[in-house]
Amino acid sequence: MQAESLLEGLTEPQQAAVRHTDGPLLVLAGPGSGKTRVITRRAAFLARTVARPEQILAITFTNKVAAEMAERMARLGVGRGLTCSTFHAFCARLLRTYADRAGLNPNFSIFDEADQAAAMRSAVQRAGLSTENYSPARMLEAVGRCKNDMILPEECARTATDFAGRAVAAIYEQYQAVLAAQNALDFDDLLVRAALLLGEDPRLRDALQERFRYVLVDEYQDTNHAQYLIARGLSLDHRNLCVTGDPDQSIYAWRGANIGNILRFEEDFPDARVIRLEQNYRSTPQILRAAGSVIRRNRGRKPLELWTSNADGPPVRVVQCESGEQEAAFVASEIRAHAEAGGTFGQVAVFYRTNSLSRQIETALQQARISYQVARGVAFFQRREIKDVLAYLKLIVNPADAVALTRIINVPARGIGDATVAALLKQAEAAGRPALELAASPEEIPGIRAAAAARLRAFAGLIAEARATARQGSVRDTVEHVVRHSGLIAGWGRDESGEELENVQELIHAAGAFDRRRAGEADPGDRSEPLVDWLQEISLVSDVDAVDPQRGAVTLMTLHAAKGLEFDLVFITGVEHGLLPHERSLQQPGDLEEERRLLFVGMTRARRALTLTWARWREQRGALRRTSRSVFLKELPGEEVAWLKVGEDDRTRYDTPAGEAEDRPSFRAWPAGAMVRHPEHGLGRLERVEPAGRQTRAVVRFMDGQMRSFVLEFSELQSVDPDEIGDLDNARWEP
DNA sequence: CCGATCTAAATTTTT
DNA sequence: TTTAGATCGG
Numbered sequence: 001m002q003a004e005s006l007l008e009g010l011t012e013p014q015q016a017a018v019r020h021t022d023g024p025l026l027v028l029a030g031p032g033s034g035k036t037r038v039i040t041r042r043a044a045f046l047a048r049t050v051a052r053p054e055q056i057l058a059i060t061f062t063n064k065v066a067a068e069m070a071e072r073m074a075r076l077g078v079g080r081g082l083t084c085s086t087f088h089a090f091c092a093r094l095l096r097t098y099a100d101r102a103g104l105n106p107n108f109s110i111f112d113e114a115d116q117a118a119a120m121r122s123a124v125q126r127a128g129l130s131t132e133n134y135s136p137a138r139m140l141e142a143v144g145r146c147k148n149d150m151i152l153p154e155e156c157a158r159t160a161t162d163f164a165g166r167a168v169a170a171i172y173e174q175y176q177a178v179l180a181a182q183n184a185l186d187f188d189d190l191l192v193r194a195a196l197l198l199g200e201d202p203r204l205r206d207a208l209q210e211r212f213r214y215v216l217v218d219e220y221q222d223t224n225h226a227q228y229l230i231a232r233g234l235s236l237d238h239r240n241l242c243v244t245g246d247p248d249q250s251i252y253a254w255r256g257a258n259i260g261n262i263l264r265f266e267e268d269f270p271d272a273r274v275i276r277l278e279q280n281y282r283s284t285p286q287i288l289r290a291a292g293s294v295i296r297r298n299r300g301r302k303p304l305e306l307w308t309s310n311a312d313g314p315p316v317r318v319v320q321c322e323s324g325e326q327e328a329a330f331v332a333s334e335i336r337a338h339a340e341a342g343g344t345f346g347q348v349a350v351f352y353r354t355n356s357l358s359r360q361i362e363t364a365l366q367q368a369r370i371s372y373q374v375a376r377g378v379a380f381f382q383r384r385e386i387k388d389v390l391a392y393l394k395l396i397v398n399p400a401d402a403v404a405l406t407r408i409i410n411v412p413a414r415g416i417g418d419a420t421v422a423a424l425l426k427q428a429e430a431a432g433r434p435a436l437e438l439a440a441s442p443e444e445i446p447g448i449r450a451a452a453a454a455r456l457r458a459f460a461g462l463i464a465e466a467r468a469t470a471r472q473g474s475v476r477d478t479v480e481h482v483v484r485h486s487g488l489i490a491g492w493g494r495d496e497s498g499e500e501l502e503n504v505q506e507l508i509h510a511a512g513a514f515d516r517r518r519a520g521e522a523d524p525g526d527r528s529e530p531l532v533d534w535l536q537e538i539s540l541v542s543d544v545d546a547v548d549p550q551r552g553a554v555t556l557m558t559l560h561a562a563k564g565l566e567f568d569l570v571f572i573t574g575v576e577h578g579l580l581p582h583e584r585s586l587q588q589p590g591d592l593e594e595e596r597r598l599l600f601v602g603m604t605r606a607r608r609a610l611t612l613t614w615a616r617w618r619e620q621r622g623a624l625r626r627t628s629r630s631v632f633l634k635e636l637p638g639e640e641v642a643w644l645k646v647g648e649d650d651r652t653r654y655d656t657p658a659g660e661a662e663d664r665p666s667f668r669a670w671p672a673g674a675m676v677r678h679p680e681h682g683l684g685r686l687e688r689v690e691p692a693g694r695q696t697r698a699v700v701r702f703m704d705g706q707m708r709s710f711v712l713e714f715s716e717l718q719s720v721d722p723d724e725i726g727d728l729d730n731a732r733w734e735p
Numbered sequence: 736c737c738g739a740t741c742t743a744a745a746t747t748t749t750t
Numbered sequence: 751t752t753t754a755g756a757t758c759g760g
Contacts, residue, residue, distance in 0.1 A: 086750070088750050579747095
C-alpha cells in the first residue's frame, strides 16, 4: 500500500495530522472525530515514509486499545513491528529489561491495591503509628498523590509543615522500605521509577530515543506528571512527539492526571503543530447538542466546536423512575424492544457512575433473557481463590514477596500460625533475606519449635517443586501444578457450588491461551520468563480489557471505562444528585467539572439514541433512600430532550411541553396545597391559582407565614414533591 | 492453632 | 449487601 493511499477518505485536518511526520504535534480531537483512525493511519504513514515500524512507539490508555491498534496496523500492511502498549506495561517492561540500571531485581512483584494495603499496614506500624489513626487506605491515597507528582520521600519530608505532613512523610519512607524489602513495586512506582531512570541515565535515554524515533501518546489529557516526564524523556532530542486528546474528556484528575499537560503543550513545544478535529462522525445532532449544552457549563476550557452532518435522530430522553428496580426494568424493556425491532444486543451499552449500580441492571437483564457482559476484568483477579493461586505463583517468581507469602503460607490450613509467620518475617527482615528462603532453613529462625520448622520446610518445598515446573516454560502447567499440589481444592470442597473450581479452571484456561500466544510470536532473542510476563500482564489488566464487542451482548460498564468506545444505543443510569455528580465530588468546584466531563464522555459514546435515567428511590447498602435528579439534567437543552416518567403503574408517560415537564410543570397540574419552592423565599404551599390567561397568578403561603402572589409565566416557582421534603413537620403548614 | 460466629464498617471512579 | 476483623470455645 502506498503512503498516499493512507489519506483516502480523510478530511482536510485529518489528512494534515496523518501527513505530519517530524516535530511535535498536538491533535485536539473531539469525541467521535475519527481520532483512532487518524492515529493508526498516521503510524502507518510514518512506517511507509520516514521510519521502520520498530521505530514507532504508541502509548494508549488500555491494553485493549493497544492490541487493537497493532491489529489495525497489520491490516494496513505495515506489519506488527511497532510497539503498542500502556504507560504501565511499557514501564514495567523497561524496568525489567534495565533492572540493573534502575537498581531493581528483574523479578519484582507488582502490588495491586490489596497488596499495597497490606504493605501500607506494616509501614504504618513500622513508623510507630497506629493504623487506627492513620488508615492504610488514607495513607495510600496521600502517598499516591506524591508519586503522581513525582515527589520522593525525601522531598515529602523536607516540605512537610505540620505534624500530619511529617507523619505522611515518615510513613511514605517506611512504605517504600517495605516494598523494597519485598522486591516489589506498586502501580505508581512503575511510572515513577521509569521516569527517574530516564531522567538519571542519559545513555539509556539516548538508546531509547534511537530505538523509538516516533512517539505517540493517546489520551494525553489524562496523563499525570510522571507520565509527562516519561513522554518528554522519550522525545527530548528528536522531538517527534505526537499527543492526542481532548481536555473535555479528562476524567482522571482524582488519580493525579494533570489536565495542564495538554493545555500547556504549546508552551512546552512552541513549534508544535496543532490540529483540531471538530467534525463528529458518530452521533446524531440531537445527542451532540445535548452533550455540548452540558459541557459548555465548564469554565477554563479550550472549547472544540463540535458539529456533525449526520442525520437527525430521536430526541435525547430523560426518564424519571420510581426506584432503581424500576429503572433497571425500564432499561431491560427498552433493550428488548430494540431487539424485537431488529437491533442486536451488541449495539447497546448501559453506563453507571459506580459499580454497585450494575447489580440491579444485571438482575433485570437476566429476567428479560438479555445476554450481557460486565466490564469488570479486574474483579476476576480479586476473587479470593484466584488471588490465592496467584500468590503461590508470585512467590515462585519472587521469594521475597512477603505479602504473597503471608497470604498463602497457611492457606489451606497447614498448621503454620500467626506466631510462626511473625517469627519468620522478623528474622527475614533482620537477616535481609527473602522470607521463602528462610522458610526452607527454619533452623535459623530463633524460637521455632520442631513441629513448626518441619511445616515451614514442607511449605518451602512445595513452592520449590512448583518452581521446577515453571522452569519447563509452560504457564498453564505451572498453574495446574499449584492448584493440584497446594491442597487448595480440598479447602473449597465444602462449598458445594464449585464456583471456586470453575474460576480457577478459567484461570488455567487463560494461562493456556497465554502459552499459545507466546508460542505464536516466539522471539528467539526473548529470554524473559513466561510466568513473569504472564503475572505482569494480569497485574495490569483493566476492566475494559474483558469486553468483547463480538459477543453480541449488552455491555455494562462504569462511565470511566466507557472512554474511547461507542454504541448505537446508550443508557446512562443513576443520573442523580450525589451519584452523578458523586457526593464525594461536591467539596471542591473543580471536582464538579470533572463529573460533568464524565457525563459528557458517557453521552458522546452514543451513535443513535441516548437515554438518561434516574430513580426517585435508590437502594444503597440495603436501605432505601430518597434521591433527587442530577443538577446536570437541568443543563440539557429544552428542545432536544424528551422528558418521560415511569410511574408506579409501570406505564411510560410523555410530559409536555418537552423539556419543561421537570423544571416547570404545567401549572394547571398544581392543585391547591401543592408544595413549591422559590429561590428567594424557600418552601411554600400553593394556596390558590387565579386564572387570567397569561397573567395567571399563583398565591403561595411561605414558611414565614407570608402570602405572596406570582405571575406564573415569569415566576421562578418550582414544584416540589412532598416526600422530597423528608422529615419536615407537615403539621406546621396547617392553618 | 483452628474454625465458627459475631460485629462493625464500608463503597467512587482504576492502571 | 458484602466483607474484613475480632472473639472465643475446642
